[in-house]
Amino acid sequence: MSAPITNRIQLHELHFRPFLSAEELESRVRELGEELSRRLYGGDPCFVVMLKGAFVFAADLLRASGLHGEVCFVRTSSYSGTRSEGQVKLLIPPEAELIRGKDIVLVEDIIDSGLTMQAFLPMLRELQPRSITLVTLLHKPEAQQVPVPVDLVGFTIPSKFVVGYGLDYDGLGRNLPAIYQLDESY
Ligand SMILES: O=P(O)(O)OC[C@H]1O[C@H](OP(=O)(O)OP(=O)(O)O)[C@H](O)[C@@H]1O
Numbered sequence: 001m002s003a004p005i006t007n008r009i010q011l012h013e014l015h016f017r018p019f020l021s022a023e024e025l026e027s028r029v030r031e032l033g034e035e036l037s038r039r040l041y042g043g044d045p046c047f048v049v050m051l052k053g054a055f056v057f058a059a060d061l062l063r064a065s066g067l068h069g070e071v072c073f074v075r076t077s078s079y080s081g082t083r084s085e086g087q088v089k090l091l092i093p094p095e096a097e098l099i100r101g102k103d104i105v106l107v108e109d110i111i112d113s114g115l116t117m118q119a120f121l122p123m124l125r126e127l128q129p130r131s132i133t134l135v136t137l138l139h140k141p142e143a144q145q146v147p148v149p150v151d152l153v154g155f156t157i158p159s160k161f162v163v164g165y166g167l168d169y170d171g172l173g174r175n176l177p178a179i180y181q182l183d184e185s186y
């Protein structure tokens with residue numbers, strides 16, 4: 001039998017404590033979906049989802065928004081364990097023909113140092129979208145090293161490593177239905 005989601009968990013050598021419950025996530029994602037739908041009413045949206053971390057959030061957000069539009073997946077990578085390596089690699093680029101002239105909803109799971117968005121936004125702008133609305137589930141303002149034009153934030157959180165609901169520690173934890181925070185007392 002699997003452990004209840006309210007308990008502490010261990011991924012590899014690190015311990016994590018419960019931080020945001022599945023119910024809190026569901027309710028905030030519903031609000032974000034409604035807000036997006038208000039902002040983009042009458043627009044011509046295309047959702048750009050940042051893999052891998054944003055896949056769970058995006059699945060819920062897109063359904064909550066009720067908007068019609070294509071979905072495009074992009075993959076960047078910079079994290080090794082709990083640290084950004086600084087160098088942002090574009091592993092899966094966006095489909096240019098889905099971006100040009102569209103109102104892009106850029107879906108991120110987390111803005112931490114800001115380096116991923118700092119590297120990716122110019123690449124996206126080069127494809128000439130009509131507009132970009134950047135939505136992130138989590139934002140760590142105290143960890144941010146560079147400015148990022150964020151439009152919608154689910155939760156502003158402290159500068160501690162988190163996992164679950166799409167976010168990983170070294171590949172694990174993405175399928176947890178709630179979000180957990182690193183417990184450094186172990
Ligand atoms: O603001 P930053 O410090 O750049 O961090 C945010 C980015 O880091 C994570 O991606 P990661 O590179 O770990 O890839 P993943 O989504 O596949 O886990 C996360 O999903 C964001 O895309």
Ligand code: HPA
Nearest residue numbers: 112160161162163167168
């Ligand atoms: O806190 C985090 N958790 C998981 N992945 C991340 N990528 C940037 N910050 C984080």
Ligand SMILES: [Mg+2]
Nearest residue numbers: 053079167168
């Ligand atoms: Mg990651």
